[in-house]
Amino acid sequence: MNKPRKRATIALALSFVAVLVVGAFVVTRQSSHSARKAQLGGPPTSTGAGFSSATVSHGVYIANFFAPVDPTLLSNANVDGSSQAYKWSALERNKGVFRWTRMDSDLKTAQRLGKRIALGIDTGAFTPGWAKPQALTFVVSSHNGKFARGTTDSIPIPWDATYEANVRDVANAVADHLRATGLYGVVSQVKLTGINEDSEETRMPTEGRIPIAYLDGKPVTNTFTTDATSVWRAHGYTRALVENAWETMAGYWATAFPDKTLALPTILNAGFPNIDANGAVLSGKETGTNAQTSQYLVDYAVRRWGKRFMSMHTSLSDLYTAANQWLQVRAYSEGASIGYQFNDLLFGQVSTTPETRFLTGANIGLRFHMSYVEVFRTDPRLYPTTMAKLHAALN
Numbered sequence: 001m002n003k004p005r006k007r008a009t010i011a012l013a014l015s016f017v018a019v020l021v022v023g024a025f026v027v028t029r030q031s032s033h034s035a036r037k038a039q040l041g042g043p044p045t046s047t048g049a050g051f052s053s054a055t056v057s058h059g060v061y062i063a064n065f066f067a068p069v070d071p072t073l074l075s076n077a078n079v080d081g082s083s084q085a086y087k088w089s090a091l092e093r094n095k096g097v098f099r100w101t102r103m104d105s106d107l108k109t110a111q112r113l114g115k116r117i118a119l120g121i122d123t124g125a126f127t128p129g130w131a132k133p134q135a136l137t138f139v140v141s142s143h144n145g146k147f148a149r150g151t152t153d154s155i156p157i158p159w160d161a162t163y164e165a166n167v168r169d170v171a172n173a174v175a176d177h178l179r180a181t182g183l184y185g186v187v188s189q190v191k192l193t194g195i196n197e198d199s200e201e202t203r204m205p206t207e208g209r210i211p212i213a214y215l216d217g218k219p220v221t222n223t224f225t226t227d228a229t230s231v232w233r234a235h236g237y238t239r240a241l242v243e244n245a246w247e248t249m250a251g252y253w254a255t256a257f258p259d260k261t262l263a264l265p266t267i268l269n270a271g272f273p274n275i276d277a278n279g280a281v282l283s284g285k286e287t288g289t290n291a292q293t294s295q296y297l298v299d300y301a302v303r304r305w306g307k308r309f310m311s312m313h314t315s316l317s318d319l320y321t322a323a324n325q326w327l328q329v330r331a332y333s334e335g336a337s338i339g340y341q342f343n344d345l346l347f348g349q350v351s352t353t354p355e356t357r358f359l360t361g362a363n364i365g366l367r368f369h370m371s372y373v374e375v376f377r378t379d380p381r382l383y384p385t386t387m388a389k390l391h392a393a394l395n
Contacts, residue, residue, distance in 0.1 A: 124196030194249030
């Protein structure tokens with residue numbers, strides 16, 4: 001990025017700090033267009049060749065993960081769709097032999113209710129064994145060991161050409177099946193998977209040695225997560241290898257689903273090994289090395305797909321500032337669509353967070369130009385007023 005663009009991006013980020021004083025969130029269906037325009041500002045200049053901004057995935061979706069589509073939740077007038085993840089290992093246990101029953105049932109339910117599906121085929125730990133001839137085993141722990149619970153994950157080496165070809169094949173198979181069954185139109189968005197750990201977030205295991213009390217659901221003593229960065233370094237990790245692998249696999253999804261929004265869920269820090277261009281391991285998140293790959297992927301995707309590309313952050317809350325949302329600020333300034341998922345620790349796993357905090361988080365998301373947001377299954381019941389306002393603003 002050249003210096004003028006850097007200065008422009010920094011200036012834009014600083015300008016968002018000034019507007020993050022959260023005021024009243026008043027939106028009605030009658031005035032939703034003008035209200036959203038006031039919240040979100042003008043549209044990005046790039047929409048991507050042959051892709052209308054009107055078809056960009058938008059609205060309020062349930063973050064349903066691996067659960068079956070819930071007709072009760074989708075029947076809510078303030079819910080536009082459901083984000084559905086499918087484990088590749090369950091979908092295609094053997095090469096070319098698919099189990100479509102669950103996916104078909106979910107999409108038919110959404111179709112019957114007039115709602116849409118954001119589709120993710122989860123790779124990483126959910127890649128079938130036959131599809132990852134080169135894989136590494138890690139003990140990982142979500143939220144950097146916050147709950148002292150670890151899992152043993154087998155993660156494919158993303159720059160392996162055979163693995164990449166298998167991702168291409170499953171992308172094509174899913175798209176072909178949905179067209180053949182008349183369900184393709186139910187899908188509004190496809191997650192750009194291929195480099196994952198145990199979620200749809202684009203990331204690799206990066207933990208150090210963190211003590212854990214449970215491993216794969218069983219109590220343990222004197223057990224630690226894997227020093228993942230050292231393992232990746234020993235197997236030849238470089239930023240260029242990972243970035244090129246992601247470009248290849250993202251291109252497969254984009255080709256298989258040529259008229260869908262392409263969503264990239266990211267985390268800003270600790271998403272990739274903190275290894276510099278010379279292979280040296282750097283200490284601490286403050287070096288910023290492990291954020292450079294996420295930044296590169298966003299920049300590349302915006303250049304290639306314009307507004308069709310959606311930069312997603314998966315931890316929306318009332319604690320957001322322009323400083324910790326610099327990647328979203330940058331993505332929007334370059335022409336991307338913006339999506340969020342609410343923070344699961346504040347909203348998805350509890351039932352006591354007051355609606356005022358959910359409201360504040362929603363308003364902040366709108367000020368960062370989001371057109372799409374994923375809420376948790378309990379949120380429509382816990383936060384009905386804000387859900388209605390969000391639905392109106394995003395539609």
